[in-house]
Amino acid sequence: xxxxxxxxxxxxxxxxxxxxxxxxxAVNVVQNLHIFKSSIKYDGSPSIIFGLDxxxxxxxxxxxxxxxxxxxxxxxxDIKKHYESESLQKTLINTFNTLSQESYESGFYxxxxxxxxxxxxxxxxxxxxxxxxxxxxxxPKEQYLNQKIGIAVHTKYSHDNNVPSFENINLSNFSxxxxxxxxxxxxxxxxxxxxxxxxxxxSIDSTIYSTHEKYFILxxxxxxxxxxxxxxxxxxSCLNSFSDYLISFYTDKTTKVKLVKTKHKYLKELDTLIxxxxxxxxxxxxxxxxxxxxxxxxxxxxxxxxxxxxxxxYSEDKKTTNNHEGLVLSNSDYRVKIVNRLNFSFLNMNNxxxx
Numbered sequence: 001x002x003x004x005x006x007x008x009x010x011x012x013x014x015x016x017x018x019x020x021x022x023x024x025x026a027v028n029v030v031q032n033l034h035i036f037k038s039s040i041k042y043d044g045s046p047s048i049i050f051g052l053d054x055x056x057x058x059x060x061x062x063x064x065x066x067x068x069x070x071x072x073x074x075x076x077x078d079i080k081k082h083y084e085s086e087s088l089q090k091t092l093i094n095t096f097n098t099l100s101q102e103s104y105e106s107g108f109y110x111x112x113x114x115x116x117x118x119x120x121x122x123x124x125x126x127x128x129x130x131x132x133x134x135x136x137x138x139x140p141k142e143q144y145l146n147q148k149i150g151i152a153v154h155t156k157y158s159h160d161n162n163v164p165s166f167e168n169i170n171l172s173n174f175s176x177x178x179x180x181x182x183x184x185x186x187x188x189x190x191x192x193x194x195x196x197x198x199x200x201x202x203s204i205d206s207t208i209y210s211t212h213e214k215y216f217i218l219x220x221x222x223x224x225x226x227x228x229x230x231x232x233x234x235x236x237s238c239l240n241s242f243s244d245y246l247i248s249f250y251t252d253k254t255t256k257v258k259l260v261k262t263k264h265k266y267l268k269e270l271d272t273l274i275x276x277x278x279x280x281x282x283x284x285x286x287x288x289x290x291x292x293x294x295x296x297x298x299x300x301x302x303x304x305x306x307x308x309x310x311x312x313x314y315s316e317d318k319k320t321t322n323n324h325e326g327l328v329l330s331n332s333d334y335r336v337k338i339v340n341r342l343n344f345s346f347l348n349m350n351n352x353x354x355x
Contacts, residue, residue: 012328012337016296019289020216023201023209029334030198030296036329038187039166040309041337042152043135043325043344044113046088050099051109054159058104060096091117098148098177109157110169115150115181127312134348135325138312143179150179154328166330187306187327197295204288212285215273218246227341228349233297236290239277246273303327303338 015033018026049061057074064071064082071082079092094117115137116130123129127138130150156165171180219236222245226234234241250270254263276282304326313324326339339345 012335014341015300015329015336015338016293017220018296018336019201019292020220023204023206025334026201027198029336030194030201032331033194033299033329034189034192036189036331036334037166038185038189039154039183039328039330040152040185040307041325041328041339042113042115042154042181042183043133043137043313043348044115044152045133046091046114047111048092048095048114048151049109049111050095052104052106053109056106058100059109060092060099062092090119094119095149101177102174107159109159110153111155111157111164112151112153115152115179117150118146118148121150134344134351136314138314139310143310145176145179147179148177150181152181152183154183166328166335181311185307185309185327187303189303189329192299192302194295194299197292197299200288200292200295204285208281208285212282218249218273221249224345224349227345231342231346233293233342236293237283237287239283239286242286243274243277246270300338301340303329304340 018029046062049065053059059072059074061072073079073082076093079096080089083089095114115132121128121130127140128144129136129138153169156169174180222234222242226232250266254266257263325344326337328335328337
């Protein structure tokens with residue numbers, strides 16, 4: 001099931017995907033979205049976690065800090081030990097050598113997107129540019145003062161509870177060796193009208209919802225495939241198309257296993273899923289979910305139009321302007337991301353780095 005609750009480094013879900021979390025979560029998010037705090041979501045890479053550990057020693061890590069066996073680097077030797085890629089080692093060593101010279105508040109550590117190092121930023125006659133991931137960024141030449149690294153700090157953690165905080169992150173303490181990108185933004189969400197959407201969510205019967213939860217992971221995969229291949233959202237109310245996807249998905253899944261018993265299990269699952277799609281109750285449920293999904297998508301588009309930043313963000317063709325990767329909206333309990341999936345997600349899914 002989709003998880004949209006606040007916790008350290010959980011995958012942030014799209015706003016429109018809250019309908020796959022739970023009815024309670026969907027209601028809470030939609031009902032309170034107008035008072036959520038917002039922050040710009042930068043397309044940096046890698047994601048780095050750094051600061052002082054509980055004993056006061058500086059460390060650097062990536063998202064691997066949140067693994068079952070966390071990787072914490074206290075030295076260049078540790079970086080070479082924990083990360084095999086030579087290019088990643090070089091990036092992290094440059095980052096470690098710079099960040100380890102800074103002063104930090106005890107009891108806290110930070111998460112940020114690494115935007116550039118001195119090896120990856122370039123001048124193109126007008127701006128300094130860098131492309132840590134899918135989006136190409138540009139800043140006016142007067143904004144680059146030969147900093148060794150650029151970071152977009154978006155989260156602060158306390159060692160007391162490891163609960164992420166996205167407010168009151170002081171960037172002024174970093175030295176002139178570091179270019180900091182402001183992630184906090186005061187977008188007014190009070191005019192966003194979600195009354196109709198909220199009513200539609202509340203009208204869904206909880207029992208009917210729970211009986212269809214088995215489809216949710218498959219629906220999310222179906223949506224992502226449509227974005228990746230066709231650069232469009234699928235119509236979830238068109239069950240013939242979804243049925244075709246299920247057949248394709250399970251056919252591929254079945255061919256990858258050798259045990260006949262497992263093959264039969266998958267085919268039985270498929271048969272159950274397909275047969276249920278002709279049920280009038282299921283047809284109505286999918287139609288209702290599709291309507292909610294569309295309404296949330298339209299709201300998301302309005303929110304994206306409100307982004308303002310002095311950092312330029314482009315697609316790789318250097319012609320199409322992006323609203324960065326998007327936004328993260330959060331309160332003390334939830335966080336969701338506001339991303340143009342037909343632009344950024346499409347490009348990101350088809351980025352050769354991830355194929």
